[in-house]
Amino acid sequence: MVNAKKMISIVMMSFLFCSLLFSFQPTVSEAKGNVATTVHEAKAQMKKAHATYVTHVQKTGKLPPHATVLAEYKKAHHLYVQAKRVVQTSAGKEKKKYVSELDGTYKTYMAKRVIPYLNASVVFEGSTKARMAVEQAVADEDIDALQTAHKQLQVYVQNRQLHAYNKVFEANVRQLFLGEFSKGKTLYDKYARDVKVYEQLLKAHEYLEDGKVVEAKKALDIVEGLLTKLSDTFRTDLINEYHTLLEVYNDLMTSPVAGLDYVEATNGALTLYFDIAVSSLTAADVKITMSLNKGEEQVVQPLEITLSDDRTMATITVPMIPQTDQEQSVVYAVEYAGGKVSADPFTISKK
Numbered sequence: 001m002v003n004a005k006k007m008i009s010i011v012m013m014s015f016l017f018c019s020l021l022f023s024f025q026p027t028v029s030e031a032k033g034n035v036a037t038t039v040h041e042a043k044a045q046m047k048k049a050h051a052t053y054v055t056h057v058q059k060t061g062k063l064p065p066h067a068t069v070l071a072e073y074k075k076a077h078h079l080y081v082q083a084k085r086v087v088q089t090s091a092g093k094e095k096k097k098y099v100s101e102l103d104g105t106y107k108t109y110m111a112k113r114v115i116p117y118l119n120a121s122v123v124f125e126g127s128t129k130a131r132m133a134v135e136q137a138v139a140d141e142d143i144d145a146l147q148t149a150h151k152q153l154q155v156y157v158q159n160r161q162l163h164a165y166n167k168v169f170e171a172n173v174r175q176l177f178l179g180e181f182s183k184g185k186t187l188y189d190k191y192a193r194d195v196k197v198y199e200q201l202l203k204a205h206e207y208l209e210d211g212k213v214v215e216a217k218k219a220l221d222i223v224e225g226l227l228t229k230l231s232d233t234f235r236t237d238l239i240n241e242y243h244t245l246l247e248v249y250n251d252l253m254t255s256p257v258a259g260l261d262y263v264e265a266t267n268g269a270l271t272l273y274f275d276i277a278v279s280s281l282t283a284a285d286v287k288i289t290m291s292l293n294k295g296e297e298q299v300v301q302p303l304e305i306t307l308s309d310d311r312t313m314a315t316i317t318v319p320m321i322p323q324t325d326q327e328q329s330v331v332y333a334v335e336y337a338g339g340k341v342s343a344d345p346f347t348i349s350k351k
Helices: 004-060 066-090 092-140 143-157 159-166 171-209 213-224 235-253
Strands: 260-266 269-274 286-292 298-300 304-307 313-317 328-336 339-342 346-348
Touching (some): 004 092, 004 171, 092 143, 092 159, 143 159, 143 171, 213 235
Antiparallel strands (some): 260 269, 328 339
């Protein structure tokens, strides 16, 4: 006959074993349910990330903010990674099935749709910002701001940006991206010559300040070829600046002309003083007149012209004025290089 205590122990152990057996079954079932739920949530979020921009475009005809779609993408990517981890550890015989579902959904909605959209969206927002900066610079008629904004817009009108737009999966969404590209490219081309002229004028100005006349002329020649192709907004200012710099260039290239500062006169000789050295001086370069007693001016032909060693002074021999019975007041004047300078009067005493 079995001891009562032993009987109780056997009954208790049997009870515990059955309890553990029955409690284990829901745990396995629950684990399988968790895997299915996790996979389902990941797939749903990937589809939601895709629907975020598709639905917005359908309802508004515009693209949603990049940050909105990016936030949904990050959630989807996190759930996808998490679900893959859960499948690998808990899916058992259904592991292959769940991995296939996750990877298939990721490829369809994330790799082929959401990621290309996000790449294009980054370009779109940068392009829109740069284009608006160009438009503002034009509205303000600010050529400095235009130069900066135009250079920024240049980044977004290249073939690699167009390639990013063309990889967007949905045709209607892709057209919105391509529309921005078209607007940006048109605006960029419209003011490209204005910016180029402005940059060449800046170079010409710098070259002229440094005395690099050859380089300055090259820059000005480039500008000259574009003057008829400028926009209405900046044409007048750019043309005026071109003519100003061209005048500076011409002044630098033209040899300075000496000016006649002062004339001294005595009977038979004139002394001319110039502000800079003259290259030469002949009778054809000067016109000499003489007035006696404030009478009518008479042209006087020089007899000889001699330059000083530094060529800033000339001595001109003229015919002597003979004495008469009356005192004579004499005034000589010399015309040179478009200017006329009169000497102080001197007196010839009477006989």
